[in-house]
Amino acid sequence: MTETDLAPSDVTPAFAPRLRDHVTFVAVEDEAILHDGDQGTLHLLDPIAALVCRLFDGSATLAQLADDLAAAFEVPRDRIEGDVVAMTADLGAQCLVDGIAGAADGVTRVEQALVDGC
């Protein structure tokens, strides 16, 4: 993360998203899981989020992605653009998107396995 990273609320359709280098995208049928190698966390994406996330390449803007998705699914472009911006901001808040500042939490799996439950 850098000082130039956007706050999640400042993400606009002009933003060109890409996943952070430490994030691995794994397709599971039509869903996907993101593995954050820095935090050791996993995030499940529903089919729509998985599809959008596949298109994150750091060059296409969210507005361009909304154009493509609106054409492909024949849904109102404005609605899709709002959803894509919100989804990207949400992933960014979880430290998964390059250029968006997020917050982290750091309990290791071994420690969690030891203290879970009562």
Added chain:
Amino acid sequence: MGADAVATGQRIPVPASPCLSAVDGLGWQPEPFAVRAGRYDLGVRGNSPVAQELAMAVAGDRVVDAGDESMPRNLSVHLAESPPDGGRTIDLHRLYLGHHLVLRTRDPHRVLAALDSHLDAHALTHDPERAQLAATAVVRDGRAHLLPTASRRRVVDHARRYAAAGYLLVDRPWVEVDLGAGELVVAPSSIDVDEVAVPDSVATGDAVPAVRPGRYPILSIAVAEGTAGEAVLDLGRAVVNLAQLDAGATLTAVHRLVAAAAGVPGPLDGPLG
């Protein structure tokens, strides 16, 4: 972030809870000893000088401090005493991980072997190609069944009834899985626990046997009902050593394993009738 990047000697605090207070109230030696297990230092205590001494013999050269009151009580070894009249004791040998009861048995060597397995598991020194899953594993007829960690207490409490139905518990805090082969791997103990001399003051009796070291094809996995992604997420979150593995390949293999495995058989899905 690999294990090598982290300093050794980290302690794993055992948070205060009513369950821990109940375990603490059972009576233990006042000073746990500290054992180096990979990057961690774990506190181990016994319920008597004999239990403490035997536990220390199992830990062997992994002991880094023979008595340190400040250590967390990570592992607690309770050895039942022989009744003075030579009869059969109703008390059982037990092993606790934090406040979790993870084993009850009449065989003191099985408790010591389980202690060794727990220390070994924390060292995370096994084959980096294998996933270590926070799960409860049972074996029946040479096939493995993976259950949630929360199922362990039920299996421990009803070990004899599960054994009568053919299901034996794997005495490990998490289990090692060869995801490519779809097999549970039960590694041999790092020491020959049977060689540890147990004095006559410690009770012995017929015990449910432990699962023998070997490889067991995974027949079933208990995952919550839901989508394939939810199942992979559940099981992926249970991979303790994911940071040491290729996450993409591991999660893809977890997906294959979940897709190929059956749901757990009825007797494992709740208390035995």
